[in-house]
Amino acid sequence: MRGEPRDGRIVVVGASLAGLRAAETLRDEGFAGSLTLIGEEPHPPYDRPPLSKQVLLGKAPADRTGLPRRRPVDAEWRLGVRATGLDPVGKEVLLADGGKVPFDRLLIATGTRARPWPKPAEAALDGVFTLRTSEDAGRLAERLDAGPGRVLVIGAGFTGSEIASACRERGLAVTVAERGPAPLVGALGGTLGALAAKLQRAHGVDLRCGVTVTALEGDGRLTGAQFSDGTRIDADVAVVALGAVRNTEWLAESGLAAGPRGVTCDAGCRAFDMYGIVTDDIFAAGDVARFPHPLFEYQLLSLEHWGNAVAQAEVAAHNMVNPGPRRRPHLTVPAFWSGQFGLNIKSVGVPTFSDQVVIAQGSLKDARLVAVYGYRGRVTAAVSVNQAKALEYYQRLIETAAPFPPAQGAADQIESPEPVPSDVPDPKMLSHGPTVALTGHLPDRRLTLVQPAR
């Protein structure tokens, strides 16, 4: 058995963080066969977190965020070409240039792309941007350098908030339009959302919550935007920050459980087919993967986190070259961070998997605190604001399913330790019916089991 999994042809589709780390791990673990990485972007793998921070501030050029290489991977790099299909029987990846790449084992790490502005004509206006790739960041940074009169940021999630923060740091006028009641509410709930709103306004952001942008105006060039509350603004730059779309379309005919929510896989990163049967030669990792997590009632999570891409890629790669009993599950506690408006925000666990939240340390007033989230009486997440060192303790509480609210008595417990509703989208909505959970298909495409003719 030993030796065999370390040979043959492995193809990795997706040449970004997860793809690169998987390739490095495969070689680290002794994979001696042929390795091909396929990437839609023409660049070697690069890092995305700086794109919405240092790059927009002009502190780092957009094309200089390349990922450090931890070891040589001895791979064939097929960059600048998109995978368009997968033949799981013939074991080939189909490429946009007509090429076909055969494999013995496949890793799907195609990640996500920016959700585009839904009206193509408006999206095509000069001055309308999304921010996902280094080209996006380079173009936007250049436009910010030129000193626009006003920047409109559509969507106040983490990316939108970081963009708004960078603009304000550069002294640019910024309007942020958020459909929800406050920035970051979708990720962190009401308590920290309210803090974020206060801070954005204190930093001079024209923050408009509870509104949507109904139209982007202009004639060739963007000139302004209209809102659902009937108001309008002048703006010469708009950044669409409405989240991400998973790159799974190329798998539509593959028979895999791949859909808008991602590619469903087991805890060992093995992809499911559309009948819920686990494959043994197709793996998934990174933003595009969707996997059951025992700490969160085995719900299928997709995490768009840097650390998850790394950890999951390493597990997937390990399992691709090891026989069954030696395989490992991907069980890391989710974690991410963001820098905006002078704040360092760090999260462990899944804050949206919660019904209550309590300020366990520090205070909202000082904007230095730890908010702890619970679901049905146990700790499921913690978010620190300018207090990242405190999180390790709460990570242990999450890992051990400690009761919520957590024990009182922290030295810097200042605010009332009364839990309040967390005001996140209903955690039950994270879950879906069994067919959807297994396959990742939306219910509009019901499955039929076709019996082969005798």
Next chain:
Amino acid sequence: MAADTLFHRITDYAHRADPYPLYAELREEGVVRQEDGSYLVGTYHEIEALLHDPRISSDRRKRTVPDETALAEQGLPPAFIGLDDPEHHRLRSLTMRSFGPPHTPDRISGMHDEITRIVKDLLGTFPGKERLDVVDDFAYPLPVTVICRLLGVPIEDEPRFRAWSDDIVAGIDPTPGEDPEARPRAAVEARKEMGLYLGELAEKRRAHPSDDMLSAFVGDGSGGQLTPLEIMTTSVLLLIAGHETTVNLITNGVLTLLRHPEELARLRSDPALMPRAVEELLRYEPPVHMLPQRTPLADIEVAGVTVPKGAPLILMLASGNRDPRRFRDPDRFDPAREDNQHLGFGSGIHSCFGAPLARLEAQIALHGLLQHLDAPRLLEDPPPYRRSPVLRGPRHLLIEDGRSGGRERR
């Protein structure tokens, strides 16, 4: 005398040269309550958890068991090492501004050449000496010179602050049952005098600022400012922490390497191993053996034992560093050890912020010494130790070099 409890034996000077068998006993027994009501923890995972637990205070004024608190209040208030958040955070951040990232990210790495030069100068005094005392000739003068430069303290004043420093270090010894008044009283006095001395130095910088930390403390600190009292307590802490620990790190390092000649030879031929070797020294023979000043703010369960609110809690870092449930083959000195998340610098909000400086000094010092000496030999093993069971290290470390001693060459 009180009964022969485990903590008595650990603090007993007779066991200073090798406390590790006692630590093994401690780990075996779990969380151990002493007759004076204090609790000892010596297992890695429990210590690690307690270092991150926000309900564990570093402020000894929070203790319910009476100790020298009343006495301490006659002197200077605690430095940030003895305070909790948010006050600890405020003072630590203000201090860090002139020491490390994000405000002065290159301060420590920028001292590389200067430390190398100081090491060279010290090594330059060696020829002609047949015998060396690693402590007095090398491991002590290096960190003292460095911290004086960094803070802006005249090195000529070393005899003055050495006496104060000795008294202050003696004051943190938790030696139970012994002269409960005298040493803490001397420590309080020494701390006050040292604080006044450093406060005056800082005041002089106001008119004549220079590129040192005392100048930064009194300078235009946009985003907050230390008060004169805070400058005193903070400078005392930095001056003491800056040299009382690094001297032990370097000396323990030399001793350990001389006891492991094959590893010494390996490091001599492959200097790139040095950073990892220093990490291993911090695990295997750390300069700080225990944190004697923690206090729970609520009843806290540790490994099945409830440590009551207000009880003195003593975290035995050096014992955790040798916990076989955390480190494979923990009593083996392995300079190439990969999985080495040691407790040498503590962890959590109070983790040592001088760590980058201590690492740099130890790496440069040990490298310089290994390259300089030809065939070093220990003249006394074990060497005489300093009194403190907290900041543990040899008082003297006599060695003889094959070259200067005219012995055969390798």
